[in-house]
Amino acid sequence: MNDQPRIAVIITAAGASRRMGGVKKEYRALDGRHDAAGKPLTVIGASFLAFAAVPGVDAIVITYPPAPAGTGGSGYGHGAPAHGEEALRAALPAIPDRASPALITVPGGETRRESVHRALEALAARDGPAPGAVLIHDGARPWVDRDLIERVTGAALRHGAAIPLSPLSETPKEHEGGFIKTHLKRDRIGAAQTPQAFIWPDILEAHRAAHRAAQSAAQQTADGENRYTDDAEVWGIYGGAAAIVPGSPRNRKITFPEDLAAPGAERDGEGGVPRVGTGRDIHPLVAGRRFLLGGVVIPFTRGEAGHSDGDALTHAVIDALLGAAAAGDIGELFPDRDARYRDADSMELLKTAWRAVRARGFTLGNLDCVVICEAPKILPWREHIRASLALALETDAARIFVKGKTNEGFGQTGQGRAVETLATALLFAKNS
Numbered sequence: 001m002n003d004q005p006r007i008a009v010i011i012t013a014a015g016a017s018r019r020m021g022g023v024k025k026e027y028r029a030l031d032g033r034h035d036a037a038g039k040p041l042t043v044i045g046a047s048f049l050a051f052a053a054v055p056g057v058d059a060i061v062i063t064y065p066p067a068p069a070g071t072g073g074s075g076y077g078h079g080a081p082a083h084g085e086e087a088l089r090a091a092l093p094a095i096p097d098r099a100s101p102a103l104i105t106v107p108g109g110e111t112r113r114e115s116v117h118r119a120l121e122a123l124a125a126r127d128g129p130a131p132g133a134v135l136i137h138d139g140a141r142p143w144v145d146r147d148l149i150e151r152v153t154g155a156a157l158r159h160g161a162a163i164p165l166s167p168l169s170e171t172p173k174e175h176e177g178g179f180i181k182t183h184l185k186r187d188r189i190g191a192a193q194t195p196q197a198f199i200w201p202d203i204l205e206a207h208r209a210a211h212r213a214a215q216s217a218a219q220q221t222a223d224g225e226n227r228y229t230d231d232a233e234v235w236g237i238y239g240g241a242a243a244i245v246p247g248s249p250r251n252r253k254i255t256f257p258e259d260l261a262a263p264g265a266e267r268d269g270e271g272g273v274p275r276v277g278t279g280r281d282i283h284p285l286v287a288g289r290r291f292l293l294g295g296v297v298i299p300f301t302r303g304e305a306g307h308s309d310g311d312a313l314t315h316a317v318i319d320a321l322l323g324a325a326a327a328g329d330i331g332e333l334f335p336d337r338d339a340r341y342r343d344a345d346s347m348e349l350l351k352t353a354w355r356a357v358r359a360r361g362f363t364l365g366n367l368d369c370v371v372i373c374e375a376p377k378i379l380p381w382r383e384h385i386r387a388s389l390a391l392a393l394e395t396d397a398a399r400i401f402v403k404g405k406t407n408e409g410f411g412q413t414g415q416g417r418a419v420e421t422l423a424t425a426l427l428f429a430k431n432s
């Protein structure tokens, strides 16, 4: 389970956001959430955090708009929109420590294809082992989640390329000259989402071929190259067929200012009767298992044994949330004698439990957690764990805290044979 392939991510944010009234949509504050440092979370920041929390992601390339023609490529004049590299860096949340994936910023090109090509060349120029897969994502889709990221990556590793496709709610028609030309069958048509995933170096080669074709087309005709709208289209011509995985209805693209509100999420911490809950868990640490805390894989010689994936922190969090809502406990909801929960992804169990708690009218005040183990150190991973839990609970990382303690050599935990976790959750009951 430790030999998962390295994943590189490209997030595109080099466009002009014309339908947002000229304000660059990727840099705008999103749905009132904050990052772990208390800074408002931006659209691009939420995308970045979603990928940074996924195990195996070791590099994230983000494109930003190229400097306008006539500025010598050096930047923006007074009064010009601040869309350059500095503005991009300011829009990203603080992920401070050495455990973070490498962040690479790249000026985009005139077209989306050119921007992605430049980002791929930046990955090719990087030292170190090559990625197994590259995910290419629209910076304006901040609600992408780990489940979709892992499904599309898995399908790409099996088939060479994969994209999320979502069903259409309205009936598509092909038209020409103001009249319907073709009645299309809705069940055979879908809308492409991102991230789109491709194996390396094949996606680099496909984009290099598209780049060469664009250069010769530009020499021959005034209007230049074919304008690709996504990477699956480039892949379709120079790579092969892309497999499909079901898209996520939450993974909407922000196009208009009113899209910035969270899809269906209630605002957290906004009054009601306070309710507190406690969770506690312990798992043996054994060789040959992943060490998982809050959905984050922490490199270590041992990991948690367990019927599920063994994520002891997530289990304590589930019990704290269920306990505060007086809605049962983890063993009742997800019995470990049930084969369905063998090797279960605990973050999916957490999302299921939190949906059930929310459905009873609760919102989250805050969540505080303790992880007790002799090794490894938790601090370098703290921001990742906070971000990962915040994504699962659809809340601010600022509402969540995690700290590590040792057991000073006492007992099983002190001898490094177990990890213990504690969680306290404060909820507010809306309906009481």
Ligand code: MG
Pocket: 281, 282, 283, 306, 310, 311, 312, 315
């Ligand atoms: Mg457990």
